[in-house]
Amino acid sequence: GAVVSQHPSWVICKSGTSVKIECRSLDFQATTMFWYRQFPKQSLMLMATSNEGSKATYEQGVEKDKFLINHASLTLSTLTVTSAHPEDSSFYICSAPRTSGPYNEQFFGPGTRLTVL
Amino acid sequence: AQSVAQPEDQVNVAEGNPLTVKCTYSVSGNPYLFWYVQYPNRGLQFLLKYITGDNLVKGSYGFEAEFNKSQTSFHLKKPSALVSDSALYFCAVISNDYKLSFGAGTTVTVRA
Numbered sequence: 700g701a702v703v704s705q706h707p708s709w710v711i712c713k714s715g716t717s718v719k720i721e722c723r724s725l726d727f728q729a730t731t732m733f734w735y736r737q738f739p740k741q742s743l744m745l746m747a748t749s750n751e752g753s754k755a756t757y758e759q760g761v762e763k764d765k766f767l768i769n770h771a772s773l774t775l776s777t778l779t780v781t782s783a784h785p786e787d788s789s790f791y792i793c794s795a796p797r798t799s800g801p802y803n804e805q806f807f808g809p810g811t812r813l814t815v816l
Numbered sequence: 817a818q819s820v821a822q823p824e825d826q827v828n829v830a831e832g833n834p835l836t837v838k839c840t841y842s843v844s845g846n847p848y849l850f851w852y853v854q855y856p857n858r859g860l861q862f863l864l865k866y867i868t869g870d871n872l873v874k875g876s877y878g879f880e881a882e883f884n885k886s887q888t889s890f891h892l893k894k895p896s897a898l899v900s901d902s903a904l905y906f907c908a909v910i911s912n913d914y915k916l917s918f919g920a921g922t923t924v925t926v927r928a
Contacts, residue, residue: 741921743860745915794916
């Protein structure tokens with residue numbers, strides 16, 4: 700199956716610093732990628748849609764200035780958590796559909812565990 | 817709005833017994849439904865999907881799901897559970913703009 704990677708797999712940072720998380724599609728091109736956050740033993744909540752060559756679209760309630768998304772190429776999207784605070788601690792997961800059409804399964808990265816001290 | 821519900825937080829079964837994880841949906845128009853599984857501290861893995869056609873969908877690792885329009889359900893099943901099936905299972909529905917909406921998840925524990 701298709702492979703989506705994330706880096707880093709875990710990160711610990713101090714409050715007030717910024718953290719960048721990378722999401723790569725390793726064996727396919729993805730014009731669209733999605734970013735989710737997941738709290739322990741809870742469901743995934745869609746944060747934003749990352750679009751290659753254009754601005755990301757954010758879900759209601761997600762601060763776009765806090766969660767900066769850049770889809771620099773057809774295989775890379777980055778999520779930067781700016782001025783992180785303890786409440787931003789979470790598991791962040793990206794996904795990408797391998798083929799066009801909305802009804803094809805998405806492939807998920809392994810996730811990045813962020814802990815803000 | 818499209819949504820799915822998973823009425824059970826947890827399902828516990830003995831190894832070798834049938835496993836069922838329930839999911840109901842609420843959508844306008846045709847539903848496009850998915851099941852994913854998540855192992856601890858890992859991303860989601862695709863199990864199967866229903867788009868159209870046969871109501872019984874077969875997927876990965878011996879799982880299958882039955883689409884039931886009259887009951888608006890899409891329950892995941894496995895005839896004989898394994899200890900390695902212990903994980904967090906998510907039902908999801910997808911919209912026309914590729915966005916997945918997930919259920920709350922069901923933790924499956926299969927005891928030896």
